[in-house]
Amino acid sequence: MVSQVPSPALTPVVLVLGDEELLVARAVTDTAARARVVDPAVELREMDADTLLVGELAEALSPSLFGGRRVVVLRRGQDAKKDVAAMLLDYVKAPDPEVTLVVAHAGGAKGKAIADGLAKAGAEVVPAAKITKHRERVDFVTSEVRRLGGRCQADAAEALIEAVGHDLRELAAACAQLIADTDGRVDAATVARYYRGKAEVSGFAVADAAVAGDLPAALEALRWALHSGVDPVPIADALADGVRTVARVASAGRGNAFQLASSLGMPAWKIEKAQRQARGWTPEGLVKAMRAAADCNAAVKGGEEDRGYALERTIAAFARARAGGSR
Amino acid sequence: MNDVFAQLVGQPEAVATLRAASRAAAAVLRGEAVGAGAMTHAWLFTGPPGSGRSVAARAFAAALQCTEVRKGPFLSDSVVEGSPLNDEAGPGCGVCTGCHTALAGTHPDVRFVVPDGLSIPVAQMRDLVLRSATTPANGRWQVLLIEDADRLTEAAGNALLKAVEEPPDRTIFLLCAPSDHPDDISVTIRSRCRVVPLRQPGAEAVSTLLVERDGVDPATAAWVAAAAQGHVGRARRLAGDREARDRRAAVLAVPRQLTGVGACFDAAAALIEAAEAEAAASVAATDAAERAALETALGAGGTGKGSAGAARGIAGQLKDLEKRQKSRATRAQRDALDRALLDLAGFYRDVLNARWGGAVAPVHADTAPLAEAAAQRWTAESTLRRLEAVLTCRTAIDANVKPRIAVEAMMLELWQG
Secondary structure, eight states: OOOOOOOSSOOSEEEEESOOHHHHHHHHHHHHHHHHHHOTTOEEEEEEGGGOOHHHHHHHHSOOTTOOOEEEEEEOGGGOOHHHHHHHHHHTTSOOTTEEEEEEEOOSSTTHHHHHHHHHTTOEEEEOOOOOSHHHHHHHHHHHHHHTTOEEOHHHHHHHHHHHOSOHHHHHHHHHHHHHHSSSEEOHHHHHHHOOSOSOOOHHHHHHHHHTTOHHHHHHHHHHHHHTTOOHHHHHHHHHHHHHHHHHHHHTOSOOHHHHHHHHTSOHHHHHHHHHHHTTOOHHHHHHHHHHHHHHHHIIIIISSOHHHHHHHHHHHHHHHHHTOOO | OOOGGGGSTTOHHHHHHHHHHHHHHHHHHHTOOOOTTSSOSEEEEEOSTTSOHHHHHHHHHHHHHOSOTTTSTTSOTTOOTTOGGGGGOSSOOSSSHHHHHHHHTOOTTEEEEOOOSSSBOHHHHHHHHHHHTSOOTTSSOEEEEETTGGGBOHHHHHHHHHHHHSOOTTEEEEEEESOSSTTTSOHHHHTTSEEEEOOOOOHHHHHHHIIIIIOOOHHHHHHHHHHTTTOHHHHHHHHHOHHHHHHHHHHHTHHHHOOSHHHHHHHHHHHHHHHHHHHHHHHHHHHHHHHHHHHHHHTTTOOSTTHHHHHHHTHHHHHHHHHHHHHHHHHHHHHHHHHHHHHHHHHHHHHHHHHHTOSSOOSOGGGHHHHHHHHHHSOHHHHHHHHHHHHHHHHHHHTTOOHHHHHHHHHHHHHHO
16 A cells, blocks of 8 residues: 555546645655656646635636646545535546546545545545554555665664654655665665664553563663653553553453453453563562552652653562562 | 521531631721731631531631621620620621622622632632722622632742732631641741631531431431541532442442452442543533533534634634633542542541451441451451552542552552552
């Protein structure tokens, strides 16, 4: 879904579905570029659907007196008023061959009828949804490097995402920079040479390591998280959530994660992870850890001077509680 | 029994002080000379929750506005100067227009500040201070009554301090706070107030009040008075509200349910959900009404050209309202949770009492057998640790810890002992 190889044929109506800015912008530029191949003097018009009047749209979509191609980009298609939407759906049945209409739609439930109607009537659909899964993000990086004429393995992509962060624009820019700086072969060593550190460490990463009993990794993740500006309060909440999840999963006994999912009210992947983490925890240890998490919650909310130290101490307390040591 | 101070249960010293002060206030109004300190411009009512801080303040406000001094029940012609009955004489008949409107909150010269949010903001306080400086409309006293003065923010406290420091001639400030500790009220305000300490009324006094005033049958009155631990309002709610009794029963069932780590988390979730539901029910109707009123005032729901633009403009105002409502809901939720935790603390107190064979009556008469059984199994130390866990949880929630996390930690400790 991420790769956007421009299709050679120019379709009269293009529906860009999704709200990832970079992908939307690319889809629009690609379409304009394709139109330019056909007619270098193509006219590009952009308009906002929410303030658009029917007359303006009709004027934009009607053939020019002097001939010539035109690309009409309609932003925020989901906000189109009723009459504009009706006209769009009407137009797509018999589009003008000289005009290329690009409708950007956020892809949500709002204005769904427009998106569905356009797709049904034969508009070319370009997906541009936000990338949320890690796997897709890796795919994006590898395909991005390939698009720029380089080659990139998954491990290099992973390293780059860890160092640059999740923002697609920044990732795309980093890919372009790497291609420019190297001979096109991007591997983990190349990434390590140009990028160092971690861009985004969430409180959950800290909590996962802390609950798993990996003290060095947890402290490292905590330092990165604090360094990159994560507020201590969500980290403290994540720590408490980690203990809670392990405690509830551990007390539910052994079982299939998918069967436990409904009774515990948690997604199956979370249960599977907690089942792995739950090994090594005793009920007494969980009591101590939960107390430490509650104290930590008060500490980061003004109870103590140094919030970072309060978090570190909590992580250390987790490790001790897990090892069965005394407070 | 119409006297305004009659509502103040089991507080003879405080009532005597307030009566003397309101007599002196009436004398001042008549233009007579009174001794220094007979009447004071600023008062601080302190006492545990439910002891009647706001009741005392309201009664005093009513006595200050009472217009029927001579016809009052305790100052009939039979009373002569110097007789012992005279101690009970004074303004505050409870039936005249002054008393009645002051108690009902409609008196033009009595301004109530009853914070329903988490704190009293400085903007509100400045406004009130400005109004309190005006001359009383009825020619008596201008009264500013602040319930929960412990919720004044620091800035709001300072705004109030300026007025309390240099009060206008006929302005009286009545503040209520749990104690005169600096945590509750700043020392600078406290030093300018006369403190009226109220004590926790005894269970007998509360049950008598319930029987006499609210017509509760004596048996129910006796156990709810004990269960409410001296909180008059809570006792009345337990006596009259079936849902309140059910919630209390659910809370007292918690110690039996803690059979393992998982059960602790379930019990915590149930407790939080119950508190949320109680809070939501208490604010939902007000929230909806406020929102509807604001929307109507701003012209929402209109049709036709331009109505969409107008609707966009009101979003900001609605957001402000939602913010205030959220603060109120958070407070309602915390209050509900605090009540539950107090009930729970009462149970562990009963266990400890049973363990030691103390001579005092149990807080929760209905779960006394359960407490006895627990006392057989638990050592005094572990019971104390449990009691401590409940009290720590209360403090933690007060310190803004996420209620869920605090309650979960508490439940685990209750289970472990």
